[in-house]
Amino acid sequence: MKKRKPKNEGGGVVAGELEIPRIAMAGEVHIELFSNAEVIIDGCKSIIKCTDTSITLNTGKRAVSVTGDALVIKSFVCEQVVIDGEILSLDFVS
């Protein structure tokens, strides 16, 4: 079986060719994780699901799911979500 080459999505093509950091390209999701206490997700379109143990966010092409305990959305403005709490895992959901 022929192995499928991973697709270089969106602005990633240009960024990859010109060796520009992906953070400079619009439309890409940018995630910062501070230990397991806080995660900042830039590029969030909407909240799909919100419970105290799991928060799923729509970031365009993929959804990001944060699971943990006592999760709190510290802020949600200008496509930026800050989530606090005891984070156990961060998954990309197709």
Next chain:
Amino acid sequence: MFIVKILRWLRGYVVFCVSDGFSERFLNLCSNAGVMLWNTRMRGEMLFSNVRAGEYRHLREYAKKSGVKMRVKERHGMPFLIKRYRARSGLAFGFVFLLAFVYVMSSMVWIVEIEGNSKVPDSQIYSVLSQLGVRQGALKGGLDIQEIQRRALSGIPELSWLSVNIDGCLACIEVREQTAAPEVTDLTTPSNVVASRDGQIIKLEVLEGKAAQKNGSAVVKGDLLINGITEDKDGTPRLHRARGNVVALTSHEAVCEIPFITESEILSSEKTRYSLIGFSLKLPLGISGDDMHWYSHTSYACTGETVLPLGIERERFAVYSPGEITLSENQAQLLAVEEFFHIQRRELAGTEVTASQLSLEFGSDSCKISGKYMCEEKIGEERRIIIE
């Protein structure tokens, strides 16, 4: 983050809960509309979140669209505090007054400290500086330090350096005194040394001139002790400024007599008035007694060694009328002792007492204390030689 919390508190915010319906849709609608929610968390089936007080009513539209029910749980911040205490506006005025009072008080000089002086008294330095504006109660902002330093130095010639340092409410004045130039001895004016008092010489030390007396000689006031005129070998007179130390054994007497019946001023009426002192201001709490003898005592508030410019002054006004008073023996004795020591101090100034004899006598109408002293003292007194 702390600043953000303060700003949120100042503008006021509410904690609300959302139940039923689609809470995620509600959050997305709020975010799309630019409504800032924070501390959003799910607890059981309910979603809790915070929003600025002014924006809460806009959320109803999104709640309706997403089919959720909203309910305010808590209200925080200054607008709610003001609303709660609206009837007690005095509290707010009091708080504003307190802030203004603290601001005004902290912009004043409370304490003036003077350091580095040993000969020039504090009062002289303080007097000059207070005329230039550095005094208790002066506003710090209005002080031109450079100009004050320059003018203070010219006002106190005994100082070589002066610095005014304002630190908080403390004005620290650091000074350095001038070192006085040594006195130039005038050796050109011819003079003799004569006795200023009767006595017996016990030490004669000639620095300039020629001794006219010997040790053990008895002299009376005005006798020549050191001669300022000497003769050379060829008989030519030479004039000097005679100098030297002449110590003699002298006798002194001190007498004090206090009559039992004496004329004095008798207290006929008195009045006390208290005043509040704050910086250089004085607030009397009563009416003063004019044309009366008075004295005052001021008690200042202290914190440790620091004396604050706040206090209470007690003034006592008294009217005295002339009259006669009769003293008991003890009273007369006490008065006599007090007076006698004043006389003794004045009489024996500059002497060293080697022997003394004191006596106390009670007469029919007075109490008398007398003392006889044998002293050692310098009796040399310079007297110019007048040449015509």
